[in-house]
Amino acid sequence: MRTSQLQITTTKESPADAEVISHQLMLRAGMIRRLAAGLYTWMPLGLRVLRKIENIIREEMNNAGAAELLMPAVQPSELWEESGRWGQFGPELLRFTDRHQRDYCMGPTHEEVITDIARRDLRSYKQLPVNYYQIQTKFRDEVRPRFGVMRSREFIMKDAYSFHASDESLQQTFDDMHQAYTNVFSRMHLQFRPVEADSGAIGGSGSKEFHVLADSGEDAIAYSTEGDYAANLEKAEAICNDVRADATQEMTIVDTPDTKTIQALVDNFNLPIEKTIKTLICHASEESDADLVALLVRGDHQLNEVKATNHPMVKTPLEFATDAEIRAAVGAGPGSLGPVNLAMPVIADRTVAVMSDFGAGANIEDKHYFGINWDRDVESPVVADLRNIEAGDPSPDGKGQLQIMRGIEVGHIFQLGTKYSEAMKATVLDENGKDRLMSMGCYGIGVTRVAAAAIEQNHDEKGIIWPMPIAPFQVAIVPINMKKSDSLRAAADTLYQELKQAGIDVLLDDRDSRAGVMFADMELIGIPLRVVLSDKGLDKGIVEFKGRTDSESTDVARDEIVSLINAKISG
């Protein structure tokens, strides 16, 4: 393609509302244009990237035995009523009514539609397993769309759904998808990590997220320095190998005016922070006898709200008690709370359970107990993993320590089990001629988000640095001063045709701009390879070659440039 056809419009400055680097660069490079909040047009340059990402995904899905189909973006409410999600899904589900006053939604995901397909088309266990996928536009009415296409409302997703007669079969396909995703992101030359994830409201037993590693990522990932363990911070298990030490102090009650925070307690009373406890009061679950329940974590630790929510004694979703509720139940407010003489169930983090001689609020305003010991001063609590792991914690697999890095979630694979097949009665006949619910898995990749994540991971002060497999063009031809030289124009055209013949995605900059402008634009839009043509060089039979990340260009014989580019592209 020629720049004159592509109409590239680049800018030096980025719009003031573009916060993250990928958003800025995509706008500056003319890849995307914003239409409204969370809605973007993919311009020709950007669409080329999307298509390359899609093709890689499509190839790997096909290789893994999945079959592509295409479902409607608009879905009738009836299916969502059946699954129960018409009521459960919040305002994120965009609902509307047609001329006959029937309710519809823009599909944020397609479990209902695919389960409807499966229950109609699949009759026998002999047809299983089946894995359907599509690459299609989704809509989620995000509360706060942001970061450009990283968190937009309309976006393109590859979503796959598998159906099985047995859990073993589901596990097999889950593993196959794990491998396919690994292949996909490896082929895109992205640094990524599959991590254990909380399966959230969607339920199911197994769940793994694929994260592209980038400092700007919204998620924190814990990984083992020695082993393979990696998990989303919200899921990463905090283990405690310590043993509770014997009590050496008597419990004393201490006046602690103006001491409402852990930091104040540490500063004012010279208490090590590892000897303090945070007491957080939240609402108890329906099954629980109590209204409220207390969660204890060590003073220097952070409560993990996902872990807390998942605890059977805690209300889902997690809901902290208000000041008034706490005062009514305890008689003291936040800042003076602790486990001693607390009239509600107590769940303690594993680390808290092995503490001794520690300090905590006395449940009396402006008083704390110091020298508290479990069993002697207060009944031993229910113990659970409640906290976020911290860098340096032991890895749950026993290999090395955990460290934390940032990631962008670009893929998620789930084992759903029978959640949807049960609600929607998706059954096949088994070997005995009996109805059997199909097990399901679902597997997503955020196609548009991958493009943004690739930029977050690969850019410099000049612009985007596309990994070769997803670059909009593999090589740019930049002729210098073509306007005055018909021979240079002819030479540029010839090389352009040769590269096209060789099956290479080539962009010829035929704009007749000044050299600096063309260089800057090709670097901004991130084309991996560049060939500069000039009369001066061609007279000597030479062209200049430069990779996007090379510091200097090198002279290459004109006769050898095509094979050199071929070699660079193939790796």
Added chain:
RNA sequence: CGGGGCAUAGCGCAGCCUGGUAGCGCACCUGCUUUGGGAGCAGGGGGUCGCAGGUUCGAAUCCUGCUGCCCCGACCA
């Protein structure tokens, strides 16, 4: 949904406090010169100053309401 901010040319901004009919840089058009890292000079086009009321002889500027957008938080199959 709670808190904060912004809205003036395609983009980035000034002007507003102290009312007098809109300006700068980039981009765009024309001409000349220039031509290997975002050229120079000269000329030019483009804005109902987010919308609707109000105050005033006069409103981008002051007042009221609305809308949109952004940031932080909550939320995120």
